[in-house]
Amino acid sequence: MMKKLVLMLAAGLAAFAAQVSARDLRVGSECTYPPFNYKDANGELRGFDIDVAKEVVKRLGADASFVCMPFDSLIPGLVAGKFDLLAASMSITDERKKSIDFSIPYRSSTARFVGPDGSDAKPLTDDGKPNPDGLKGKTIGIERASTYENYMRDNFPEATIQLYDTADNMLLDLTSKRTDLVFAGPIKLANDFLNKDRGKGYKFIGPEIKDVKYFGPGVGIGMRKDDAGLRDELDKAMKAMIDDGTFKTINDKYWSFSVLPASN
The missing domain is CATH 3.40.190.10 (Periplasmic binding protein-like II)
Structure with missing residues (x-):
């Protein structure tokens, strides 16, 4: 038993x-x-x-x-x-x-702008605050449904936002001059763009943005x-x-x- x-x-x-x-x-x-x-x-x-x-x-x-x-x-x-x-x-x-x-x-979750070396865009003031006039009339590429979109709509009402389904399509339009800047995570932008041949002639525009409210x-x-x-x-x-x-x-x-x- x-x-x-x-x-x-x-x-x-x-x-x-x-x-x-x-x-x-x-x-x-x-x-x-x-x-x-x-x-x-x-x-x-x-x-x-x-x-x-x-x-x-x-x-x-x-x-x-x-x-x-x-x-x-x-x-x-x-x-x-x-x-x-x-x-x-x-x-x-x-x-x-x-x-x-x-x-x-x-x-970590932060954000940063990238554009051509000669860009006159100034998205942030010298003390790191959003500068709406610095992107007035600019077209900014952003991935759809991202936190970056919310930040842009709230802080840069006079910029044109172009939405993309993928980051690759967003970056392709940047290099094709269809957008003035892109806005995304700095790790992604450095790893997949700035550190590669296709990123030559482009740079980070302004400092890293650490805004817990959005990111x-x-x-x-x-x-x-x-x-x-x-x-x-x-x-x-x-x-x-x-x-x-x-x-x-x-x-x-x-x-x-x-x-x-x-x-x-």
Whole structure:
């Protein structure tokens, strides 16, 4: 009888272990935003956001599968249950927190303008405040549904905003002289444009903008509001990654500097 009980207990534990290991978490991402989330020449999904998401999900004892969607469809897709998590370089803002929850931030969230070397644009005053007259009559390229769009509309009403579905199309129009400046994250702009041949003759225009009202405390992994338990698991896993050096290993794969927010 005891032997039978032991066997039944072992079978139950094995079944439970199999169930946990088979747990699958679907992760939504844009998949067109290198070096954060993109598909390589072989169609493999890669990038900083993807590496962070995979490591976090692994620490939850789960397997990660990815769902690619346009950036402006990600929050509606998450809320509708098309995936469980959102890892797409999405800044944590009060407006977005009305719809979804976020993990602790794992990347800083700031903004900067880029334009040609000879640009006469002056988006910020000498003391770092928005300077509407400095962009009057200028056309600014911005990725659609981004925090950058909100900042521009509120602070530069006399500038023309041109919206793009992808950062690559935005940068293509800059080099084709169809826009005067682009406005996006400085890590992205430096990595994918200014540090490459196509970025020769262009530069950052004005200093880095750190406005928590628009750009939040950083970038986080998103989840539905009814998943508080999952949020707690994610935060614990993220903190452990940072503490044990795993996050730094992922970070150093892409940059020679830390992208972790100072608060972490």
